[in-house]
Amino acid sequence: MDIDLSTTTVRTANATLRALPPGATARLTNPAGRHNLAVGLTEEITVEIDGTAGYYVGGLSKNATVLVHGTTGWGAGENLMSGLIRVDGDASQSLAASAHGGTIVVRGDASLRAGISLKGATVLVAGNVGDHCGFMAQAGTILVGGDAGRGLGDSLYEAVIYVAGRIKDLGADARVEELAESDVELVARLAKQHGFDHIDPENVTRVASARQLYHWGTP
Amino acid sequence: MSFDEIRERARLGRYPIRGGGARRAVPTFDDLTFLTASASRYPLEGYREHCATRTVLGAANARDPVVLEIPITIAGMSFGALSAPAKEALGRAASEVGTATTTGDGGMTPEERMSSKTLVYQCLPSRYGFNPDDLRAADAIEVVLGQGAKPGGGGMLMGQKLGPRVAAMRTLPEGIDQRSACRHPDWTGPDDLRIKIEELREATDWRVPVFVKIGATRVYHDVRLAATAGADVVVVDGMQGGTGATQDVFIEHTGIPTLAAVRLAADALADFPDVALIVSGGIRSGADVAKALALGADAVSIGMAALVALGCNDTVHDFGPASYADLGTTAGNCVACHTGGCPVGIATQSPGLQARLDPVRGAERVANYLRAITMETTMLARACGKADVHHLEPEDLVALTVEAAAMARVPLAGTEWIPGR
Ligand SMILES: Cc1cc2nc3c(=O)[nH]c(=O)nc-3n(C[C@H](O)[C@H](O)[C@H](O)COP(=O)(O)O)c2cc1C
Ligand code: SF4
Numbered sequence: 001m002d003i004d005l006s007t008t009t010v011r012t013a014n015a016t017l018r019a020l021p022p023g024a025t026a027r028l029t030n031p032a033g034r035h036n037l038a039v040g041l042t043e044e045i046t047v048e049i050d051g052t053a054g055y056y057v058g059g060l061s062k063n064a065t066v067l068v069h070g071t072t073g074w075g076a077g078e079n080l081m082s083g084l085i086r087v088d089g090d091a092s093q094s095l096a097a098s099a100h101g102g103t104i105v106v107r108g109d110a111s112l113r114a115g116i117s118l119k120g121a122t123v124l125v126a127g128n129v130g131d132h133c134g135f136m137a138q139a140g141t142i143l144v145g146g147d148a149g150r151g152l153g154d155s156l157y158e159a160v161i162y163v164a165g166r167i168k169d170l171g172a173d174a175r176v177e178e179l180a181e182s183d184v185e186l187v188a189r190l191a192k193q194h195g196f197d198h199i200d201p202e203n204v205t206r207v208a209s210a211r212q213l214y215h216w217g218t219p
Numbered sequence: 220m221s222f223d224e225i226r227e228r229a230r231l232g233r234y235p236i237r238g239g240g241a242r243r244a245v246p247t248f249d250d251l252t253f254l255t256a257s258a259s260r261y262p263l264e265g266y267r268e269h270c271a272t273r274t275v276l277g278a279a280n281a282r283d284p285v286v287l288e289i290p291i292t293i294a295g296m297s298f299g300a301l302s303a304p305a306k307e308a309l310g311r312a313a314s315e316v317g318t319a320t321t322t323g324d325g326g327m328t329p330e331e332r333m334s335s336k337t338l339v340y341q342c343l344p345s346r347y348g349f350n351p352d353d354l355r356a357a358d359a360i361e362v363v364l365g366q367g368a369k370p371g372g373g374g375m376l377m378g379q380k381l382g383p384r385v386a387a388m389r390t391l392p393e394g395i396d397q398r399s400a401c402r403h404p405d406w407t408g409p410d411d412l413r414i415k416i417e418e419l420r421e422a423t424d425w426r427v428p429v430f431v432k433i434g435a436t437r438v439y440h441d442v443r444l445a446a447t448a449g450a451d452v453v454v455v456d457g458m459q460g461g462t463g464a465t466q467d468v469f470i471e472h473t474g475i476p477t478l479a480a481v482r483l484a485a486d487a488l489a490d491f492p493d494v495a496l497i498v499s500g501g502i503r504s505g506a507d508v509a510k511a512l513a514l515g516a517d518a519v520s521i522g523m524a525a526l527v528a529l530g531c532n533d534t535v536h537d538f539g540p541a542s543y544a545d546l547g548t549t550a551g552n553c554v555a556c557h558t559g560g561c562p563v564g565i566a567t568q569s570p571g572l573q574a575r576l577d578p579v580r581g582a583e584r585v586a587n588y589l590r591a592i593t594m595e596t597t598m599l600a601r602a603c604g605k606a607d608v609h610h611l612e613p614e615d616l617v618a619l620t621v622e623a624a625a626m627a628r629v630p631l632a633g634t635e636w637i638p639g640r
Contacts, residue, residue, distance in 0.1 A: 014421050035414045040351055040422030055414045056405070060351040060422040075405035081350060097404035098346040100390070116404040117346060119390040136400055138390045158392060214395040217236060217377055 006030040010037060020045045022063075035073065038066045044083075058085040062102070077104040080121055093130075096123045099140070105194050112149075115142040118159050126196050132171065134161045134207070143190055145199050156209040162187050163207065164199045175210040224467075234468055236375065238300075238556025238566065240368060240461040240501060240523060245476040247459070247501060248510040250623030251616045252632065255602035263601040270597040271607040274518050277359065277428020277451035279493035280420070285337060285359050285428055285452075287518065288317025289593045290608055291508055294456075294499050294520040295341045295361060295432070297323025299376050299385040300463025300556065301526075303330050305565045308529055308578040310334030312585030316593070321361060321520075324374040324399065326388045327353040334578075339430065342419065345374060345399035347389035351422055359452075360419050361430040362412070364403075364445075367460025367477070367500040369469040370434025373401035377464060379559035382568035409444040416449040430454050435480035435500065436473070442487035446494045454520065455484045457500030461523035463566060464557030477501050477511075479626035482613075485515020505595020512596070513611035514627055528588035529581045530563040541572060 001020075003013045005028055017026055017038060025046040031037060035054035038047045041064035049057065049066070054073040058066040062081035071089035080099040090108035097113070099121030106114075109127035118137035128146035135151070137159030147165035154171020161174075162183070170176070179202070188201035227235050256262035263270060278284040293309050300323060301309075307330040313320040319337035326348020332338055340357030342349060354360065365371060376385070376397040386393040406415045416429050431445040432454035445453045457477025462470065477500035488494050498511045499520035511519050523531070534550040542562050546555040556566035564576030600608045603615045617632040618624035624631040625638035 011421065011425070015424070018424070036418045036421050039418050040355075040424075042351075055411070056418045059418055060354065062351065074411065078405045079346065079349060079351065081352075094405040098349065100350060113404070117400065119346070135404075155398075213398065214392065215378060216398070217233065217375070217396040 001026045002029055003027070004029050005032065005034055005037075010034050013037070014039055017041060017045065017047060018043075031070070033073065038064070041066075041083075052089075058083075061085075071108070076106075077102075077121070080104060090127070091125075095125070096121055099123070109146065114144075115140070115159070115161070118142065122190065124190060124194055124196065126194075126198070128165070131168075134159060134174075135171070137161070141186070141190070143187060143196075143199070143204075145191075145196050153207045153209070155213065156207070158209060161207040162204040164204050167205060167207070170207065173210050173213045174207050177206045177208050179204070179206050234466040236377070236464055236557050237467055237470070237554045238461070238463050238465075239470070239554030240459045241471050242554075243471055245459065246478050246620065246622045246626055247476065248478055248507045250478070250620045251510050251618050251627060251629065253506075253509070253513075253599055253603060253615055254617055255599070255615075256604045260604045262604050263606060265598055265601055268601065269606065270601050271609075272593060272597060274609070276430075276495045276497075276517065280425065280449075280451050281359075281428040282424075282426045283358070285319060285339075287319060287337070289589065290512060290516075290518040290596070291502075291589060291593065292318050292339070292497065292518060292520045293320040293525050294460075294522040295321035295323040295339070295363070296522055296526075297325040297374075297376075297463065298328045298331065299323070299325040299380060299389070299568070300566060302561075302564055302567050302573040302576065303328060303384075304573055304576045304578040304581070305526075305529060306331040307334045308576065308581035308585060309525060310338070311578065311582035312525075312589060313337070315582065315586040316589045318589065319358065322357075324363075324376075325385060326350070327356070328388075332356055334582075341432075343374065343399070344401060344403045345389075346404065347391075347399070354419070355423055357423075357427060359428045359430060360423070361432050361454065362403075362416065362419070362450075363432045364441075365401075365432070365434030365436075365456075366462060367434045367456030367458050367474050368462035369465045370436045370474045371401060372465065372469050372473075374399035375464050375557075377557050377559065380557075380566075380568045385568055409448045412445070412448040428452060430497070432456060434458075434460070434473070435475050435477065435484075438475065438480045438483040439487045442484045442496075443491075446488060446491040450494060452495045452497055452517075453484065453488065454497040454499065455480050456520075457481075457498070459501030460499055461526075462556075476626065478623060481511055481514040481516055482626065482628050488515075503592075505592040505597075506599065508592055508596040509599040509608065509611055510616060512600075512608055513615050514613055514629075517609065524588070525585055526565055528585045529565055530576060530584070531561075531565050533563055 022044040041061040052070040059078040077085035078097040082102040095114040096104040112130040126145040131149035138157040151171035153174030191199040274287040276285040314336035321339040428451035430452040431450035458474030495517040498516040561567040
């Protein structure tokens with residue numbers, strides 16, 4: 001099914017998507033940066049977006065696959081519970097914010113605060129990420145194929161960040177840790193799965209919480 | 220600051236943390252009095268003439284607006300700060316009197332969903348436990364920008380209270396001292412907030428109203444921005460507002476009194492007739508409720524008072540071990556919610572302490588309290604000649620102090636004088 005966003009409102013488009021049965025596919029054309037596309041999906045459907053999506057594409061969804069053939073605005077895949085969001089171009093700020101599960105893949109670069117307050121999802125960025133990637137990330141995995149900006153992993157909880165390129169600097173309570181075999185296996189599997197051939201799993205930097213901020217107040 | 224407070228800081232090497240609200244004296248609703256009916260106004264009979272209390276919130280945008288039988292809701296208090304039986308009791312009490320209760324920083328528990336007829340689901344900066352299934356199970360959504368006890372600050376929950384269930388719901392390691400973000404992860408300014416609110420509406424099929432809660436600081440501008448961003452209801456929490464755990468310096472030295480905030484918020488919404496106003500922070504009596512409504516609120520919200528009705532600071536039982544004394548305090552003076560050692564089973568995650576709170580009997584006390592202050596509210600409204608509590612107006616009030624007159628912008632008693640006018 002094709003839904004032309006130049007003649008259909010986002011509200012109608014989303015209502016149509018939410019009514020689709022499991023297994024269905026839909027294509028959104030002429031998105032022109034509209035916000036809140038494919039939000040709140042619950043079924044195992046596939047949605048392709050032909051062009052640029054605005055804020056929160058695929059946000060608050062579960063089970064669905066959302067493929068964006070373009071770039072996205074803020075919070076792509078925010079609070080995702082399961083399923084897949086894939087962005088062919090670049091993603092703007094707060095990619096995958098607070099996402100609990102599923103996978104968010106960006107084939108280009110991601111801007112500031114990618115994976116902020118992540119709660120269990122897997123976030124893969126083929127290119128570079130901006131400052132404060134993984135800020136307060138609580139659980140889950142972030143894999144960066146390029147370089148990371150300032151304050152990487154600031155105030156990290158239990159999420160783990162892997163960076164293939166350079167790291168400008170680490171945020172508060174983040175530290176570089178030695179790669180274990182399980183890390184290499186995980187990175188190799190994720191890179192293979194999503195075609196990130198430029199990543200050498202043996203040569204990524206693992207960043208995790210130093211856990212120095214875990215007990216700051218209890219007497 | 221007292222010498223004791225200096226010594227406490229000298230011992231801790233950090234800011235003291237506590238629960239409760241501001242304890243310093245600030246102008247309050249007590250500084251106002253009603254000009255009830257006499258020769259120039261006609262009162263309604265208390266025992267047979269009806270005074271409506273029904274309150275409808277969010278009818279403009281939501282398919283299912285929130286319909287309350289009384290204009291008093293239970294404020295957001297997290298499972299984590301409060302025990303599961305306490306949350307359940309608040310839900311039962313609210314349902315019994317036909318009003319709403321609210322989740323908090325940490326998500327929705329099945330107990331509170333089941334016990335609450337109308338449940339408001341908070342979307343906070345931390346997003347702990349926030350998920351689309353619970354979102355769709357909610358009767359309204361409250362995007363929290365801030366709280367009166369700590370406007371500009373994030374939540375905290377000390378390690379003693381991060382038990383296995385709370386930690387799992389928040390996706391945090393057990394027993395850590397939780398520090399939450401003070402900013403939302405995926406939007407920053409009011410233009411983004413508009414898009415965020417639309418997203419929440421989309422995810423819930425535009426079924427339920429969206430509230431925006433702010434701590435009372437630059438009230439006029441913040442309320443206008445929240446309304447412009449599309450809120451159905453703006454919740455303004457004044458500086459006396461309670462908390463489960465916050466730095467003492469935050470509780471005492473930030474924000475403006477609820478009394479001043481109501482009037483500013485009501486003025487800010489003058490151009491937004493579809494946006495409702497809920498006010499909280501230090502509301503205790505029916506007089507407080509009636510005065511807040513008269514100054515422009517559509518409803519009020521209560522936190523600490525509901526906990527006190529539930530048994531907080533109660534002296535009835537002799538608990539033996541784990542009592543107020545162990546927390547270095549006495550019944551009537553306790554603000555030790557942050558310690559997790561709550562002797563009455565309300566602000567704790569300890570199974571032993573929780574067992575001290577019977578949610579059914581606790582709910583009866585809270586429901587009775589809500590009924591009592593609703594009666595007080597309607598009694599005052601009737602005496603002002605109003606057949607609906609929402610007909611109360613600033614004209615019904617005068618101030619007993621110059622400060623209150625200036626803040627509430629009603630005349631000083633016995634004069635026509637409103638300072639600054
Ligand atoms: C124990 C406790 C926990 C609270 N937790 C939250 C919370 O999770 N989210 C929130 O927005 N406000 C929270 N608050 C603030 C209340 O929602 C409300 O704004 C405040 O209690 C109103 O003031 P009052 O206590 O004087 O009635 C909490 C308050 C208390 C007492
Ligand atoms: S009695 Fe319990 S709920 Fe009340 S202030 Fe003390 S610790 Fe908090």
